[in-house]
Amino acid sequence: MISKKRPKLWVKFKPDIGVEEDEIDIETIAPNFYFLGDQENPSLTSTYLSDTMYDGQTFVHAQYQPTTITANFYLRFKDWYGFRLAKHDIVRFFGRKGVYRIRTDTHRGMVRYVRTNTFDISPAETEAKYSLFSIGFTxxxxxxxxxxTSSDLKTYDSELWQMGMNLPNMEDIPYEFSDYDGLNTFKIYNPSDVVIDPYYQQSELKITMNVGVNSLVELDNLTTGDTYTVKTGNVSTNKIVIDGIETTINGVASTSATNYGVITLVQGWNQFRVTSSYKPVTSIAFDFPFVYLPS
Known part of the structure; x- marks a missing residue:
């Protein structure tokens, strides 16, 4: 008898060719099909350089490698024909070319993007009327x-957020600032387990600023030492969007108007300063997803 209190798995599929589907409860794809839980562990490797003149090796860099997520399932059926029909329903869903976004009720506010590995579904034994099997995802x-993302409201009664996401308890963590007398310093909190780095790690980070005509804007992360500068255009109001390592001004590609600087965010609080040579920066907003290690 399967327990009524079980973990939940929600899946959203985006095919390599086609339209992204809505998120579903995975137990709806076949009758008497149940999710029993999953397991994943981080995979961290380090690269070292050897020199024939010296003992040992020199550290070069560390890298998070792809991981394997093992999801366990239980399938109950009345006879062989019912088994084959249910198996086809499961294979038809999980055997496709594309990306599956998965999340569980233990990590409601966290998602992982995976592709399906080869898997096998067989009865537990000869003439058994149930199957216990696993599906591996990369x-x-x-x-x-x-x-x-950081632009969404931080409330735990929302599906977006949960305990265990490193969010400060009872502390305001704004990601948008507006001051028509001119912005100067502010703090940005990164609750991720890792550094947000748009250049080396291709992390998602969008910064939007509004400033007046012909200003040289400088944005400094005083915590990391990152400096970004950009020269605005000859219009009364300029919308600067730093999307990763690319910049647009009023929707026009303008990376060449910058110093090619990259803003990163270390874990925890990051102290910022923004200055402008002529017109003040009237608003600034940070939008990025938080990134977590497997657990």
């Missing part, structure tokens, strides 16, 4: 991501 990023 988490090709090796990391998990928040379902929401």
């Amino acid at each position: 988490n090709y990023c090796g990391l998990g991501y928040s379902l929401g």
Whole structure:
């Protein structure tokens, strides 16, 4: 008898060719089909350089590798024909070419992007009327991501957020600032388990600023030492969007107007300063998903 209190798995599929589907409860794809839980562990490797003149090796860099997520399932059926029909329903869903976004009720606010590995579904034994099997997924990023981003409201009664996401308890963590007298310093909190780095790790990070005409804007992360500068255009109001390592001004590609600087965010609080040579920066907003290690 399967327990009524079981873990839940929600899946959203995006085919390599086709339209992204809505998220579903995985137990709806076949009758008497139940999710029993999953398991994943981080995979961290380090690269070292050898020199024939010296003992040992020199550390070069560390990298999170793809991980394997093992999801366990239980299938009950009345006879062989029922088994084959249910097996086809499961294979038809999980045997496709594309990316599956998965999340469980233990990590409601965190998602992982995976592709399916080869799997086998067989009765537990001869003439058995149930099957216990596992499906392996490759988490090709090796990391998990928040379902929401920093621009979403931080309330635990929302599906987007949960305990265990490193969010400060009872502390305001704004990601948007507006001051028509001119912004100066502010703090940005990164609750991720890792550094947000748009250049080396291709992390998602979008920064939007509004400033007036012909200003040289400088944005400094005083915690990391990162400096970004950009020269605005000859219009009364300029919308600067730093999307990763690319910049647009009023929707026009303008990376060449910058110093090619990259803003990163270390874990925890990051102290920022923004200055402008002529017109003040009137608003600034940070939008990025939080990134977590497998657990």
